[in-house]
Amino acid sequence: MAALKIKKGATSRSAYNLRPTFSDDIERHTLAVVVENEPGVLARVIGLFSGRGYNIESLTVAEVDHMGGLSRITIVTNGTPQVITQITAQLSRIVPVREVHDLTVEGATVERELAMFDVAGTGKKRLEALRLADIFRARVVDSTLKSFIFEITGTPEKIDAFAELMRPLGLRELVRTGVAALPRGE
Amino acid sequence: MTDDMTGARIVVHALREQGVDTVFGYPGGAVLPIYDEIFLQSDIRHVLVRHEQGAVHAAEGYARSTGKPGVVFVTSGPGATNSVTGLTDALMDSIPIVVITGQVPTFLIGSDAFQEADTVGITRPCTKHNWLVKDADRLAPTLHEAFHVAVAGRPGPVLVDIPKDVQFASGRYTKANPSNSQYQPSLTADEASIEALVDAIETAQKPLFYTGGGVINSGIKASKLLCQLVDATRFPITSTLMGLGAYPGSGRCWLGMLGMHGLYEANMAMHDCDLMINVGARFDDRITGRIDAFSPHSTKAHIDIDPSSINKIIHVDIPIIGDTAHVLKAVLAFWQSRGCKTNVEGVSDWWRQISEWQKVDCLAYESSCSTIKPQHALARLEALTQERKDRFICTEVGQHQMWAAQYLKFEEPNHWMTSGGLGTMGYGLPASIGVQLAHPDALVINVAGEASWLMNMQEMGTAVQYNLPVKQFILNNERLGMVRQWQELLHQERYSHSWSEALPDFVKLAEAFGAKGIVCKHPDQLDEVIMEMIEYDGPVLVDCLVEKHENCFPMIPSGKPHNEMLLATSASDDGVDEKGAVMV
Ligand SMILES: Cc1cc2nc3c(=O)[nH]c(=O)nc-3n(C[C@H](O)[C@H](O)[C@H](O)COP(=O)(O)OP(=O)(O)OC[C@H]3O[C@@H](n4cnc5c(N)ncnc54)[C@H](O)[C@@H]3O)c2cc1C
Ligand SMILES: Cc1ncc(C[n+]2csc(CCOP(=O)(O)OP(=O)(O)O)c2C)c(N)n1
Numbered sequence: 001m002a003a004l005k006i007k008k009g010a011t012s013r014s015a016y017n018l019r020p021t022f023s024d025d026i027e028r029h030t031l032a033v034v035v036e037n038e039p040g041v042l043a044r045v046i047g048l049f050s051g052r053g054y055n056i057e058s059l060t061v062a063e064v065d066h067m068g069g070l071s072r073i074t075i076v077t078n079g080t081p082q083v084i085t086q087i088t089a090q091l092s093r094i095v096p097v098r099e100v101h102d103l104t105v106e107g108a109t110v111e112r113e114l115a116m117f118d119v120a121g122t123g124k125k126r127l128e129a130l131r132l133a134d135i136f137r138a139r140v141v142d143s144t145l146k147s148f149i150f151e152i153t154g155t156p157e158k159i160d161a162f163a164e165l166m167r168p169l170g171l172r173e174l175v176r177t178g179v180a181a182l183p184r185g186e
Numbered sequence: 187m188t189d190d191m192t193g194a195r196i197v198v199h200a201l202r203e204q205g206v207d208t209v210f211g212y213p214g215g216a217v218l219p220i221y222d223e224i225f226l227q228s229d230i231r232h233v234l235v236r237h238e239q240g241a242v243h244a245a246e247g248y249a250r251s252t253g254k255p256g257v258v259f260v261t262s263g264p265g266a267t268n269s270v271t272g273l274t275d276a277l278m279d280s281i282p283i284v285v286i287t288g289q290v291p292t293f294l295i296g297s298d299a300f301q302e303a304d305t306v307g308i309t310r311p312c313t314k315h316n317w318l319v320k321d322a323d324r325l326a327p328t329l330h331e332a333f334h335v336a337v338a339g340r341p342g343p344v345l346v347d348i349p350k351d352v353q354f355a356s357g358r359y360t361k362a363n364p365s366n367s368q369y370q371p372s373l374t375a376d377e378a379s380i381e382a383l384v385d386a387i388e389t390a391q392k393p394l395f396y397t398g399g400g401v402i403n404s405g406i407k408a409s410k411l412l413c414q415l416v417d418a419t420r421f422p423i424t425s426t427l428m429g430l431g432a433y434p435g436s437g438r439c440w441l442g443m444l445g446m447h448g449l450y451e452a453n454m455a456m457h458d459c460d461l462m463i464n465v466g467a468r469f470d471d472r473i474t475g476r477i478d479a480f481s482p483h484s485t486k487a488h489i490d491i492d493p494s495s496i497n498k499i500i501h502v503d504i505p506i507i508g509d510t511a512h513v514l515k516a517v518l519a520f521w522q523s524r525g526c527k528t529n530v531e532g533v534s535d536w537w538r539q540i541s542e543w544q545k546v547d548c549l550a551y552e553s554s555c556s557t558i559k560p561q562h563a564l565a566r567l568e569a570l571t572q573e574r575k576d577r578f579i580c581t582e583v584g585q586h587q588m589w590a591a592q593y594l595k596f597e598e599p600n601h602w603m604t605s606g607g608l609g610t611m612g613y614g615l616p617a618s619i620g621v622q623l624a625h626p627d628a629l630v631i632n633v634a635g636e637a638s639w640l641m642n643m644q645e646m647g648t649a650v651q652y653n654l655p656v657k658q659f660i661l662n663n664e665r666l667g668m669v670r671q672w673q674e675l676l677h678q679e680r681y682s683h684s685w686s687e688a689l690p691d692f693v694k695l696a697e698a699f700g701a702k703g704i705v706c707k708h709p710d711q712l713d714e715v716i717m718e719m720i721e722y723d724g725p726v727l728v729d730c731l732v733e734k735h736e737n738c739f740p741m742i743p744s745g746k747p748h749n750e751m752l753l754a755t756s757a758s759d760d761g762v763d764e765k766g767a768v769m770v
Contacts, residue, residue, distance in 0.1 A: 036368070039318065044310060051311055082497060089494035095315040095335055095369050 028057070029084050029104040030111060030181045033073040036096040037063060044094050045073060054079060054087050058113075058156070058178035070098065076156075076179050101183075108184040114177045115159045120147040121170035129169040136162050147172070189359040193322040193352045194219035196359050197286065200329035202229055203362055206257050208248060208623055209233065210241040214261025216288025216301060219353035221259075233623060233652060236644035238265050240616035242272020242343075243642070246281045247620030250603045251578055253405055255282040255336045256620065262288045263301030266347075267308065271610060273343045274312040278607025279428060280403055282341035284332050285313075291351035292320050305347045314342030320349065322357025330362035331369075338364075339371030340492040341403055371491060375508030375516065382504045383463070383487045384521045390461035390485075391532030392539075393421040396444065396473075399428030399606070400466015400490060402599045404510035409599040411514035412465065413437065418518075419528050422540055424452035426467050427591055428606045435595030441540065446472045446742050447588040450548035450751060451540055453740070456481050457748040458539075464488040466510045469499040470607070479747030489513045548740045548753055549592055558709050560586060560661045560732040564593035564633070566712045567659065571720065576628040577601065578621045582614040582638030585667040585738040590633040612641030615658060619645055622654040629657070629720065636662040636689060636729075646699040649725035657719050658696075658727040663734045664689060671737045692729035701725040744768075 035041045042061055049056050057076040064072040077087060084102065091100045103109045117138070119129050126148075133140065133150050136158070142149035147170075152162055156179055163174060191199070197220050201209070209232050213221045224232050235241040238260045245256025260269050266287045276283045290299040306318045315335050317328050325348065332344045387393065395416055401408050409432040416423050416439050423433050424444040433440055442449035444456055456462070456473075462484045467473070474480045480500060487504035488496055496505045506513055521527075551561045571577050572595060579594055580603040581587040587604055596602050603621060605613035618632040632639075639660055649656050670684040696703030702722055706715040706729065719728050739754040745768075 040306060040310065043307070047311055082501075086494060086498055089492075089496070089498075093340075093492065093494055098368065 023081050026078050026080060027084060027104070028076065028078045029102055030109060030179060031075045031077065031088065031091070032099075032101040032103055032181060033075060033091055033097060034064075034099040035071050035073060035094075036098060037069040037071050038096050041071070041094075041096050042073070044096070045075075045091065048090055048094065049077075049087075052086075052090065054083065058176075060178040060180055074179055074181050103181050103183055106183060109181045110184055111155055111179050111181040112153055113156050113159055113179050114151065114153045115162075116141070116175050117150045117152070117162070117166050117171060118147060118173040119150065119166050119170050120172050122146055125169045129166060132162070132165050132169075138162065190356050191359055192219065192223075193325050193348065193355050193357055194223045196322065196325045196357055197329065197348070197353070198223045198227060198230065199359055200326050200362075201257065204330070204333045205254070206230055209257045209259055210235055210244045210248070210620065211259030212238050212241060212261065212265060213259070214265050214288065214301070216262035216290060216350050217259055217265075217286075217353075218288075219350065220286070220288070220348075232259070233619075233648065235616065235619075236647045237642065238268035239271050239612065240619075240642050240645040240648065242269050242276065242283060242285065243610075243613050243616035244620035244623070244645070244648075245283050245285075246272065246276050246279075246613075247580060247603050247617030248624045249281050249283060249620075250402075250617075251600050251621040252624045253600060255284050255333060255341075258283065258285040260285065260287050261301070262290055262305065263303045266303055266305040270309060270312055271608075273309055273345065275605055275608040275610045275613060276343035277312050277314065279605065280341050280399060281343065282336040283343035284336050285343065285345040287345060287347045288353070289318065289347045289349040292349045293351065295349065305345070309345050312343070313345045316345040316347065318347045318349075319352055322352050322355040325352065325357055326360045330360075330364070331367055333362070334364040334367050335369055338367075338369060340400075372507075373491070373509040373512045375489075375506045375513050377516075379504060379506040380513070380516050380520055383506060383517055384524065386461050386485055386487060386504065387419060387421075387463075387517075387521060388524070388527040389529055390421075391529050392455075392459045392536045393419070393461040393463065393533065394455050394459040395421055395423035395433075395463050395465060396425070396456065396467055397423060397429045397432055397465040398426040398467025400468075401429050401432040401510050403466065404491075406599060408466075408509075408511035408514060409433070411511055411518060415514055415518050415521075418526060420533060420537075421463075421528075422455055422537070424448070424455065426470065426473060426606070427604060429467060430591060430602045431596035431599045434597040436597060443591050444473060445470075446475070447592070447738055447740065449592070450546050450740050450753065451543035453742065453748040453751055454543045455540055459484045462486045464490075464502070465514070466490060468495045471499075474499060475742050476745055476747045481748070546753070551736075551739075551754055554733070555709060558706065558712065558730060558732045560589055560663070560736055561593055562709060563661060563712060563730050563732060564589050567631070567633075567716055568594050570713065570716050571629060571631070574629050576625065578603065578618075578625065578628055578630045580604065580614040580618040580621060580630070580632040582632070582634040583609045583611045583668075584635040584638055585663075585671065585736070586633055586635045586661040588738045589661075594633075611635075611638035613638075615639060615642050615656075616645045616648075618656040618658070619648055619652075619654055622649075622656050623652070630655075631657040631659055634658055634660045635667060636660050636664065636692070637666050637686060640690075643695070646696065646701055646725065646727070650700040653724060655722070655724050655726070658725075659719065660692060660727065660729050661732045662689075662692065662729050663732050663736070665734055667736075668738070670735075674737065675741075675743065692727060696725075696727040699725075701727060703727045703729065706730045
C-alpha cells in the first residue's frame with residue numbers, strides 16, 4: 001500500500017515547533033499516532049493517559065498497513081496547550097510509536113465518526129424519526145415494524161445533534177466508533 | 187550453515203556479543219535453562235544476590251559507575267515482582283538496565299500457572315520498554331534491541347520476559363545491528379537553537395549553569411566539554427543531586443548542589459540569575475520549589491535529549507533538544523568562532539554578589555566534642571579519602587544522603603551513586619556491590635542511615651561471598667531522620683513512628699555475615715575508625731553513633747521560593763504553611 005499521507009510536524013525534533021505553553025485554556029485536540037503493531041502497544045498508550053492523568057475523549061485504533069505492521073490510533077483529548085504538548089512528547093517517547101501528529105495544530109482536518117442508533121416507536125414518532133434521519137443522511141440498516149437501526153457518519157457534533165433529536169423519539173441504544181481523522185489535502 | 191541453538195544459549199551468546207561481563211541474578215524454576223548455560227561457560231560472571239531488588243540496584247551501581255548497561259536475571263512470578271522497585275528506580279534516574287525474566291511456558295500463560303505473573307503488564311509502566319518473546323527465532327533480535335533501547339537516547343531500564351519453553355526451543359542466532367532499529371533518537375540539535383544560546387551567553391550579566399544527570403548520561407566526553415565551556419566563560423555552575431561530579435567540586439566556578447537541601451549561594455543564584463543554562467536536568471520539584479516564584483527574571487535555556495522534559499514543568503525560552511555532548515560541542519565551537527565573547531564586567535559583578543552569599547557559610551553547624559555530628563563524620567571522611575581518585579560513593583536515602591551530597595566533593599562523573607528520583611531506601615548497599623564488582627580495586631563507600639541500610643541488609647551476604655571490600659559507613663541516629671525532621675518542622679514535633687525501638691547490634695550483625703564490624707561512639711575515635719575501615723581488606727561496616735536530633739540544613743521548605751530558605755542558624759518552626767505541607 002502507499003505510504004501514509006501525513007505531514008511531518010510535531011515529531012520533527014526541532015524544538016522550534018513547540019508551541020508556547022502559557023495559556024490555561026482547555027483545548028480539544030485530535031492526535032494521530034502511528035504505532036508498530038506489537039502486543040501491548042495499545043496498553044502502553046492507554047496506560048500513559050491514565051498514569052499521567054490525561055483525558056481521553058475518544059480513541060480509535062485499527063491496522064492501516066498490514067505489510068508494514070502499522071496501526072493508526074486516533075485520540076481526541078483535551079487539556080491546556082502545555083498538557084497537549086506534553087501528551088505528544090510523552091507519546092513520542094513510547095518505543096513502538098513511530099509518529100505522533102497533533103492534527104489540530106498541523107492544519108485543517110477532516111474528522112468523521114460512525115454511529116448506530118436503535119430507535120423504537122410507532123405512528124407519528126416513527127415517521128418523524130425517519131424524516132430526520134433522511135435530513136441527516138442516516139441510513140436505515142435494520143428495521144422491524146416497531147424499530148429502526150440508523151447508521152450515520154459525520155463529525156462528532158453532527159452525531160451529538162442527531163442523538164439529541166432521536167432521544168424523545170424512542171432512542172433505545174446508541175453506539176459510536178470514536179473519531180477517525182485525516183489532514184486535508186494541501 | 188545454520189546458527190541454530192537453544193533459546194537459553196541464544197541468551198548467553200547475545201549477552202557476550204553485547205560485551206556483558208557481569209550479571210546479577212537469582213535463579214528459579216523458570217530460568218533454569220539459562221542458568222544451565224551460565225554454568226557451562228566462563229566469560230560471563232554471574233553474581234548471586236540475596237534478593238532480586240538487590241540485583242537491580244547492584245546493576246544500577248554497575249551501570250552508573252561504568253556507563254555500560256547493568257544486566258539482571260530473575261525467575262518468573264516473585265522474582266519478577268521483586269525487581270519492580272529497582273526498575274522504577276532506574277526509570278526515574280535514567281539508568282540503563284537490562285532485566286531478563288523467566289516466564290512460565292507459552293502454553294501455560296494465562297492459566298494462573300505456578301509462579302505465573304503478568305510480568306510485561308506489571309513492568310510496563312516502570313520500564314522504558316519491555317518484551318515477551320514467544321518465538322526462539324525472535325530472541326536474539328529482541329535481546330539486541332533491548333540493549334540498544336536501554337542505552338540509546340535517554341537511558342532507562344528494559345525487560346525481556348522469556349517463557350521456559352522458548353529457552354528450550356531451538357532458534358536462529360542473529361548478530362546485533364543497532365542501526366537497523368526503528369528507535370533512533372536524534373542527538374544533534376538544530377543550529378538556530380544553538381545560536382540563540384550563544385547570543386544569550388555573549389550578553390548575560392548574571393548567567394548560571396544548572397546541570398544534571400543528563401551530563402553524566404551523555405558520557406565522560408560531555409563532562410569534559412562542560413568543564414571546558416564553564417571554565418572558558420567563567421560562569422558559575424550548580425548541579426542537581428544526580429549531576430554531581432560532572433564539574434569538579436574543586437573547580438573554581440563551582441557553587442555546590444542546589445535545591446531543597448542545596449547550598450544557599452546556589453539557590454540564591456538560581457533565583458536571581460538572568461540567564462539559566464539547564465544542561466541535562468529536569469526541573470524536578472526538589473529544585474523548583476514554588477513554581478510561580480522560580481527564578482522569575484531569567485531567560486531559560488534547556489538542553490535535553492528527551493522532548494518531554496522540555497516545558498514539562500517550567501516554560502523555557504531556548505529549548506535545545508539533543509545529546510549533551512553533541513550540543514555542548516556545537517555551542518563551544520560556535521561561541522569560539524564568534525570570538526569567545528561574554529559580558530565580562532557584568533559577570534564579575536555577579537561573582538561579587540555570589541561571594542557575598544558564600545560568606546553566609548550555609549553549611550556551618552554547631553560542633554560538639556562529646557557527640558559525633560553527622561556533618562563532622564562526613565567532613566572527616568572527606569578529609570581522609572579526598573586524595574583517592576578511585577573513590578566511589580553510594581548512599582541510601584535520607585538526611586545522610588543530603589549531608590553526603592553537601593560535605594563530600596566529587597571530582598569526576600560516575601563516582602557518585604544515589605537514588606534521586608524515587609528515593610529508594612535500601613539502594614546503597616547493593617549499589618555499592620555493583621560498583622565494587624566493576625572496579626575491584628577501588629575504594630567504594632556506602633554512606634548509609636541505619637534504617638535504610640536494614641532494608642537490603644541481606645546483600646551483606648553477597649559482599650562476603652564475593653569478598654568485596656565495600657565500606658558500609660552507617661550514620662546511626664536511631665531515627666528515620668528525614669521523616670523525623672519533617673515531623674518536627676511540619677507536624678509540630680509529633681514523632682509518629684519515626685524511630686526504631688529494636689535496632690540490631692550492627693557490629694554483631696556484620697560479624698554474623700562474616701564481615702567486619704566497627705563501632706564509633708566518640709568524635710575522638712572518628713579518624714581512627716575511618717582509617718581502619720579503609721584499610722580493612724574485605725566487607726566492613728562502621729556503626730557510627732551520631733547525634734540523634736540533628737536537622738539537615740539548608741532547607742527550602744516545600745512550597746517556598748528559593749530565596750526563603752531555612753539555615754541552621756535561622757531555623758524556626760514556622761517554616762512551612764499548610765499549602766506547603768501538602769507537598770512531599
Ligand atoms: C531525600 C531526597 C532529597 C533530595 N533533595 C534534592 C536536592 O536538594 N537537590 C537536588 O538537586 N536533588 C534532590 N533530590 C533528587 C531529586 O529528587 C531528583 O532526583 C534530582 O533533582 C533530579 O536530577 P536531574 O534534574 O539532574 O534529573 P535526572 O533524573 O538525572 O534526569 C536527567 C535529565 O537529563 C536528560 N538526559 C538524559 N540523557 C541525556 C543526554 N544524553 N543528553 C541530554 N540530556 C539527557 C533526561 O531526559 C532528563 O531530563 C533529592 C532526593 C531525595 C531522595
Ligand atoms: C522504601 C522507602 N520507604 C520509605 C521512605 C521514606 N523515607 C525517606 S527518608 C526516610 C528515613 C531514612 O532513615 P535513615 O535511613 O536512618 O536515614 P536518616 O534520614 O536518618 O539519615 C524514610 C522513611 C523511602 N524514601 N523509601
